[in-house]
Structures are given as C-alpha cells and as structure tokens.
Amino acid sequence: xxxxxxxxxxxxxxxxxxxxxxxxxxxxxxxxxxxxxxxxxxxxxxxxxxxxxxxxxxxxxxxxxxxxxxxxxxxxxxxxxxxxxxxxxxxxxxxxxxxxxxxxxxxxxxxxxxxxxxxxxxxxxxxxxxxxxxxxxxxxxxxxxxxxxxxxxxxxxxxxxxxxxxxxxxxxxxxxxxxxxxxxxxxxxxxxxxxxxxxxxxxxxxxxxxxxxxxxxxxxxxxxxxxxxxxxxxxxxxxxxxxxxxxxxxxxxxxxxxxxxxxxxxxxxxxxxxxxxxxxxxxxxxxxxxxxxxxxxxxxxxxxxxxxxxxxxxxxx
Numbered sequence: 505x506x507x508x509x510x511x512x513x514x515x516x517x518x519x520x521x522x523x524x525x526x527x528x529x530x531x532x533x534x535x536x537x538x539x540x541x542x543x544x545x546x547x548x549x550x551x552x553x554x555x556x557x558x559x560x561x562x563x564x565x566x567x568x569x570x571x572x573x574x575x576x577x578x579x580x581x582x583x584x585x586x587x588x589x590x591x592x593x594x595x596x597x598x599x600x601x602x603x604x605x606x607x608x609x610x611x612x613x614x615x616x617x618x619x620x621x622x623x624x625x626x627x628x629x630x631x632x633x634x635x636x637x638x639x640x641x642x643x644x645x646x647x648x649x650x651x652x653x654x655x656x657x658x659x660x661x662x663x664x665x666x667x668x669x670x671x672x673x674x675x676x677x678x679x680x681x682x683x684x685x686x687x688x689x690x691x692x693x694x695x696x697x698x699x700x701x702x703x704x705x706x707x708x709x710x711x712x713x714x715x716x717x718x719x720x721x722x723x724x725x726x727x728x729x730x731x732x733x734x735x736x737x738x739x740x741x742x743x744x745x746x747x748x749x750x751x752x753x754x755x756x757x758x759x760x761x762x763x764x765x766x767x768x769x770x771x772x773x774x775x776x777x778x779x780x781x782x783x784x785x786x787x788x789x790x791x792x793x794x795x796x797x798x799x800x801x802x803x804x805x806x807x808x809x810x811x812x813x814x815x816x817x818x819x820x821x
Contacts, residue, residue, distance in 0.1 A: 511563055513564040514566070514643065514766070515566045515638050515642045515645045516552070516565060516568065516647075518549060518550055518552070518567075518568075518646075518650045518651065519552065519651075520551070520567065520571055521549045521552070521619060522546075522577075522580050522601055523544075523548030524543070524605050525543060525544045525606045525754070526543050526605075526608070527542040527608045527810065528609060529609070529610055529611060532607075538607075541610075542810070546813060547579075548604055548606075548812070549650075550648035550650075551567060551569065551646060551647070551648040552569065552580075552589075553758030553762065554672065554758050554759075554765060555567045557762025557763055558762045558763075558765055558766050558769075559587055559589050560816045561766045565590065566590045566591075567590065567591050568593075568630075568635070568654075569592075569594065569651075570593060570628050573597060576603055594651060595629055596626055603620065604617055604618065604619030604620075605619070606618075615753060622651065627653060632657065636661055640665060643768070643770075643773060644669075644670060644766075644769040645658060645668070646671075647670070647671055647683060647687075648672040649674075655679050656679060656683060660686060663686055668768050668769075669686060669687045670761065670764060670765045671683055671684065671689065673692040681699075681716075684717060684718050685718070687719060688768075689768060690718040690719070690720070691724070693724055694723060694728075697712075698712045710731070720735050720791075722764070724757060724760055727748075728745065730797075731743075737789065743796045744800075745804065746801055748807060749808065750807035750808070752811065755812060756803045756807050759803045760799040763799035764799040767794060771791050771794075771795075
C-alpha cells in the first residue's frame with residue numbers, strides 16, 4: 505500500500521513520558537530549594553518529541569509507544585492528539601507511565617533531567633502485521649533505542665519494505681548493537697561513542713559506526729557544526745549551524761531528529777507527492793548534508809524559545 509495523502513508520513517517507535525518542567529534562575533544545590541517562575545507539563549521522550557516536530561512541519565506522524573492507563577498517560581495521549589500525532593500502543597501496557605522531572609536554568613538554557621525512562625517496564629511485543637501496514641504507508645522510520653526488541657523488529661520490517669531507518673543515538677543503549685547495522689541514517693549526539701570507543705575522537709567513533717554497518721553517520725555538536733559522513737565516503741564534512749542565543753536547550757536534539765526524519769521522508773516522495781521517488785534516494789550522498797542543514801535550522805529555532813512547545817509557532821520550514 506502506498507501513502508497517497510500528499511504529506512510525508514513517518515513512524516516513530518520509542519519512549520513517551522510525561523515531562524514536568526520547572527524554569528529557575530539556577531538549579532538548586534544540595535538541601536537547597538529553588539522557586540520556579542514558570543512551569544509546564546508536556547509529552548516527552550526522544551521519539552515523541554521528534555514525532556511532534558515532524559507533525560508540526562506538515563508531516564503525518566505515527567508514534568508507536570507504551571503508555572499506562574493512568575492520569576499521566578491520559579495527559580500524554582491528550583497532548584499528542586492536540587499536536588496531530590497518532591498514537592499506536594504496544595502491549596502489554598506498563599504499570600505506570602514514565603515521568604521525567606526537568607529543571608531548566610534560564611541563565612544558560614541548560615537543563616537537568618531525572619526520569620525513569622522505560623526502566624522496570626515489561627518487555628513489549630510488536631504486532632508484525634499491524635506494523636507492516638503502518639510502514640507500508642511510511643517514508644521514514646525513526647527509532648530511539650527504547651523497547652529494543654520491538655525496535656529491532658521494526659527496523660527489519662522497514663528494511664524489507666525499503667523504508668529508510670533513522671536512528672536517534674542520544675546515548676548508547678543495548679539495542680544499538682543490532683540497530684546500527686539496520687539503520688540508513690545514524691544520528692548521534694556529541695558525547696556518544698560505541699562500546700569500546702569511549703574517549704576516542706569523532707573520527708574514530710564515526711569509523712567504528714561505519715564498520716558496524718551504519719549507512720550515513722551524522723554527529724550533532726550543540727552549537728557547533730554538524731559532522732556528516734555519507735555512506736561509503738572516506739571524508740567527513742562539516743555542516744554549518746545557525747548562530748543563535750539559546751534560552752532553552754531542552755529537546756533540541758529531538759527537534760533535530762524530527763526535522764531530519766522529515767527531510768528524509770520528503771526526499772522519498774516525488775514533487776507532486778503521488779509516488780515514491782526513485783529507489784535509493786535516501787542513500788544519496790547529498791541527502792544527509794541537506795537533511796542535517798535543514799534540521800540544524802529547526803533546532804536553532806527550538807533553542808531560541810522558552811518552553812516545550814511555544815517554539816512550534818515559529819516554524820517556517
């Protein structure tokens with residue numbers, strides 16, 4: 505089945521949390537209390553925030569995740585529905601929905617996070633037939649490494665269907681040992697290194713990811729240039745990043761990943777949106793550089809605005 509909606513469609517499999525955000529002048533120290541002057545509740549998690557970004561850019565986003573039937577889960581479902589993100593739930597449901605407590609220092613825009621992620625959640629199962637139907641209409645699959653067995657199965661199905669796989673490597677998770685070799689685009693945060701390569705430079709880390717079977721490798725470096733090594737290339741190129749004043753860096757990486765996925769999905773469609781583009785479009789040398797440049801612009805918009813969602817009103821891409 506082909507996606508004929510005219511909109512790029514992405515499937516996002518990974519973590520969904522309820523984020524409780526507090527904005528303070530500086531994070532409290534031991535036995536210190538800080539008064540926040542602003543707070544917010546929002547759905548969170550790497551795949552979740554990427555899906556919200558993808559939808560805000562005009563895509564059709566489907567989030568495959570695990571939520572409990574509890575007040576926190578209800579808040580997450582409601583917020584995602586208001587953002588145009590369709591939620592497909594894995595089974596069995598966790599006992600409680602993960603909650604993250606986040607403190608953002610207004611002086612620097614930096615954040616501190618305490619969260620349970622999916623720790624303690626029962627292993628989830630993925631319905632292969634249902635997931636295959638979702639992917640058959642998709643131009644991209646993004647995985648954040650949570651719910652590892654389901655993520656690996658999704659990546660294999662995507663490979664069978666020639667759907668590009670974008671891997672969000674915010675920190676190394678056990679599932680990445682299998683997922684890196686199934687991914688067309690491996691997008692890493694600056695501090696991430698494969699096992700055994702901790703402390704190495706970016707060049708060594710990128711080479712190792714390529715040896716593990718990664719397609720394109722992209723490394724974000726905060727406000728620094730994005731490193732891109734196209735599949736099969738020897739050289740790594742630097743993609744410029746807009747110079748902006750950051751007031752809130754929370755979710756900037758997730759926004760980058762969602763925008764990157766949107767660029768990949770858009771490249772997989774003809775200009776009229778009626779038929780998929782030529783086979784191999786996701787693996788062209790030029791695509792990761794264009795996708796990284798586009799995503800860097802979106803992430804730059806994110807960091808200039810305080811709050812988890814206010815920035816979406818300023819999107820122009």
